[in-house]
Amino acid sequence: MTLRADLAAIADAVPPGARVLDIGCGDGALLAYLRDSKGVDARGIDVSAANVAGAVARGLSVVQGDADADLADYPDAAFDMVILSDTLQAMQRPAAVLAELVRIGRRGVVSFPNFGHWRVRAALAFGGHMPVTKSLPVSWHETPNIHFCTIDDFRALAAELGLRVESAAFLSGGVRRGPALANLLAEQAVFVLAR
């Protein structure tokens, strides 16, 4: 099984055998991959009943729930790694979710679309419209994404919350790229955070 580049970047950050919680795990594709390739103890949360049913059918332990409300149910340091994959921008309270991430996990790994990418900027600056791109394919009135940020915004929030950035990976066109001018040139970012 080949993983999407952003998921592969997340998987790289997960140590073998770790206790992992994937928030917004969808139908469990990433969790199943981590379980099968890295032997992790895989848990997930997703809002959609259909997704949960699909994930359970893969043999995963997944709970239907809402990251904005339900992370409080988990004890401190219950996981080695908590994954928030392409979900931060859909949270009601992203800062609170990030704080929960590193409370219930020893580390958090967060991926998100970079709203500072030049195509997004161009769409707004020259087109005068909210961008519809490959990594942001849904128009503004239908997207579940309510809290977009740029890579620099994310770094600023992490610093404000006192979170340590352990590593960061950047992607463009489905391939990894270096950190140079990432805020302008990366479509997606993957950050590993710790308290």
Place this chain on the structure above:
Amino acid sequence: MATHALDPTDTRFGLDRRVMLPGPFALASGQSLAALEIGYETYGTLNADASNAILVCHALTGDQHVASVHPRTGKPGWWARLVGPGLPIDPARHFIVCANVLGGCSGTSGPGSIDPATGRRYAMAFPVITIRDMVNVQARLLDHLGVGVLQAVVGGSMGGMQALDWAAAHPARVRNVIAVASAARHSAQNIAFHEVGRQAIMADPMWQGGDYAEDKPPAAGLAVARMAAHITYLSEEGLTAKFGRRLQNRDTLGFGFDAEFQVESYLRHQGLAFVERFDANSYLYITRALDYFDLAAAHGGQLAAAFAGTKTRFAIISFNSDWLYPTAESRRIVRALNAAGAAVSFVELESPFGHDAFLLEAPEMNRVVDGFLRAGA
């Protein structure tokens, strides 16, 4: 794969079995039963390493006929949509056990059984029982059947409570638990509805303090109890869709007290049909057991402590229109299991049919149960 369950002369296995196990059998109340009779059924074959056993637990008014035609009513098994050939719980793959609960009226010791001390029916001299007592009876039955560790305990409603209690009482004997449309405790509202039912039975002069003759039961009281309970099994949306304000066999109001509305006629029918197949005293005892159920009570109110250190996997399923054991109760269980570090899955499924949804056609429920059981085989 030769196993004892294949032995055709072994009368422990098959449909409509009865076994009398020697007592004394200790109960949560401190009392005990001198002997224990259990009515049960088995489906499928226990495999060589006895690892494919699934215990299915029935709800308040259910019985052991989970997937076989009911001998008295002629109706299909109460969970024949989930248990059967080609279904998630499949006799071709699983050794399936379903037993009538302690206190019941379908072959297992209950208030209708003969008290060996007097030679007469126990009636209200039967000790008050608990969900834990029901679970311990099932454990005794499994000992008798040669099943040590269960692949799974599966139940809906009160059956789900037994499944949860199995994980708390016998954690080393159950690898997977599925609790559908259930709760870890009875709420004040749950207790209140049951009290209405019990009072209806006890207010019926035919009840006679429980000492009614078998052919002269407190039918009116039991029927009212069933009618009140039945409302809690449905949703307002379901009732409205099915009956609305439609009249029964008439076009205008009759200005009387016959069952003029369809919903009245339906409830009366439910009440009358129930009396045919259920014992009033059993209804008192089992509703009492439900009201006493609170898994957290023995742990200072900390539900998570009931599952501390558990290695059992759990699947918790609720239905969005169930107001008897609403999703919030399932979430409470999930929270506790998360706090205990247990492997738990949870899903709230959509259905307009209220609590009864778990007994009806529910493809998503079957999908979850199937996936969960296959992964934990």
